[in-house]
Amino acid sequence: MTAATRQEVLCLYRSIFRLARKWQAASGQMEDTIEEKQYILKEARTLFQKNKNLTDPELIKQCIVECTARIEIGLHYQIPYPRPIHLPPMGLTARRGRGLQTQEKLRKLSKPVYLKSHDEVS
Template sequence: MAILSVVNVVWNLQLMANGVRIRVLSLYRRILRTGQSWEAENPEETEAEKLFIRSEAREVFRANKHLLDAEKILEHLTEGESRLEMALHYKTPYPRPVNMPPNTITKAWGSANLRYQHTSRPVYIKSLDNPS
C-alpha cells in the first residue's frame, strides 16, 4: 500500500508539473503572438512597442526559468497573465504605475504598516520590484 501511495504522489506531482508547464508555455506563446500583432495607439510607436513586448517576455521568462516551487511559479503566471490582460485592455505594453511610492511609510509608523505596504503591491508589478 505504501508503495502505491508514493507512486500516486509522484504521479500527481508530475501531472501538476506538466499542467503548470503547459500554462507557462501557453502564456509565453500568447505574449509572443500579441507582440507580433500589436498595434500601438500611435502608429509610429508600433515597432518599438512590439520590440518591448518580445524583449520583456524573453527577459522575464529567462530570469524565472530556474524556479521549481509551484507556488512561486503560479504567482509569476498570475502576474504574467495580469500584465498581458492589462496591456490589451489599456492598449499599452508598459507596466502601469503604482500610486503608492516605495518607502513612503517610515519605521516610526510601525512594522505592521510596513508589511501592509509590502503586501499591497499589485500582482502585476512584483517582477519589477524583484527580478527573481
C-alpha cells in the same frame, strides 16, 4: 514542474509572442509600435529566463497569474508597460506605530500582482 504547468507556461510564452507580432501602438506611429513590440519581447524573455529554474508550485502559479494579469491589462489599456501605482510615502496606516519599516512592509504587501517582478528586473 508538472506537465500541465509546463504546458500552461509554454502556452503563455507563445501567446505573448503572438501578441507582440500583432501589437499596434495606441498612438498609431510606426516608431512607437516597433518600440513597444521590442519592449514586449524583451520583457517576456527576461522574466521567463529569470523564472525558468523555479520549482515551487506556488511561485510558479504566482508568476502565471502575474503574466496573465499583465497581458490582460496591456490589452485593455493598449499599453505594454506596467501601470504604475502611486502611494504617498507614509500613506498606509499601520496597526502599530513602528514607522518606516512598517510602511515599507505594507507597501510591499499592497503591490499589485502585475508589478511583483517589475522592480526586480528594471
